[in-house]
Amino acid sequence: MVSRPFGSVAMSCYEHLSSAERERIAILLAAGHSKAGIAKTLGRSRSTISRELERNALPGGDYSPVVADGAYIERRRRDAVLESDGRLRQFVIERLSEGWSPEQVAGWLKNGAEPKLRVLATETIYAFVYRASQKAEELWRYLLRRRRTRRPMRARRSRDTIKNRRSIHDRPAEVEDRRQVGHWEADLVICKRARPVLVLHERKTRVTLATRLNGKTAAETIAAMTAVFRRVAPGLRSSVTFDNDTAFARHRLLDDLFGMSTWFCDAYASWQKGGVENANGRLRRWLPRWLDLDTLSEADLQDAIVSLNTTPRKCLGFITPFQCLLQELGKDVRIRFS
Structure with missing residues (x-):
């Protein structure tokens, strides 16, 4: 019998990456982890992670766990016995x-x-x-029931799909009355197709940020959100308020990575995060419901966000959200359009 060095793994013991592992890969990538770091966290070899990222990379170089799962299923597909x-x-x-x-x-x-x-x-x-x-x-x-599509074989899903959620009613006063900068509201904007836009709105300065998602899973949402907040100054990262969309189920990662508190609105009470709802309404000028987001470039989306943030607001004394944010950072900037 040929002996193997301690810690080696035979090919017969290899297991394909699971959907949960692919979600973790997406999250760890967004958090800035290297391939070696991801491999160590998942208990996988570095070559497995490298192969996964290279084989399932999107055209722009990003990684989507949902797309990767679909590609894996397609590769593994075999003719059914009955075929x-x-x-x-x-x-x-x-x-x-x-x-x-x-x-x-x-x-x-x-x-x-x-x-x-x-x-x-x-x-x-x-x-x-x-x-x-x-x-x-x-x-x-x-078949007896003559159903065109099959009902999924699973038990009724638990209503408690977002763990460790804290009520908006427990939110501190400095967040509630907008006295302190760095408190955000988050939401998703949906257009013609299911690919959504993540919108982040700072409560005090009314600054709005946005980025497109590859899908609406919790893993993809938190991956995009952490990528955005990583580029935001630490002093502007204090908390985020969400509605009860399960896309925000991985909210605890914001606390783990940035120390940000997370709060959730009451059920069917999106008006409790009125800032981002207002921003969504303004964004509809550029993102109407009938728009196919696949036809919208990232540059066009960011142009719309710049326009939103350079429009004076009555609630800010008719200065722009960008000016208000810079004032919070101790900078006085004047903007002229003529």
Whole structure:
């Protein structure tokens, strides 16, 4: 027997990265960790992390755990048993057309009544019926309930999807009355497609920041948010107020990385973070609901944000949010448009 050095890993023991690990990779990347640091945190080899990032990189060089998962599934996809075995496929379709349920077909095969046909699991037959390549045959019409799409097999999701949330009613007075700079509100703006824009609004100065997301998962949202706050001066990073969208479920990472407190509005009370809601309304001038965000460049989005931050506000004494922020930093800046 050939011995291996202590700590070596045989290829037969290799496990593919899970969805949870891909989410952690996205978060750690946004937090500025190196490939070696990510590998150490996940207990993986550096080559595994490098291969994952290179193989699943987006055109712009970014990394999305959702896109990476989809690419992995596509690579691993194989023809279903019922697609490669024509005789077995014909048997299953005939029995379904006669009113048999997938469970009855699977049970019949398991009992050995058809010795020349392989045994199938009930779930294998359901997966075959609802497989994309079978949609044209509409095999679902043979099922008892005749549902075009299958209901997910999972228990009812818990309503408590955001852990360690603190109520907005516990927010300190200096946050509530806008006396102190560095307290933010966050929200997502949705247009024609599901790809959202993350909007961050500073409560006292009314400065607004925004960035596009690759998706609406909690991992992608917090990755983008930490990337933005990393470029913000530490003195301007005190707290963030959210609504109850599960995209903000990873809010605790803001405390871990920047020491920022997080607060959550009451259910169905987005008006409690009125600053960012107002900013969203103003942004709709450039981001109407019918707009396909994939056609909007990052430069165009940031031009809109600059316009928003260089527009004088009555609540600021008709100076701009940028001027107000600079005043908080001890700088007096005059802006002229003529």
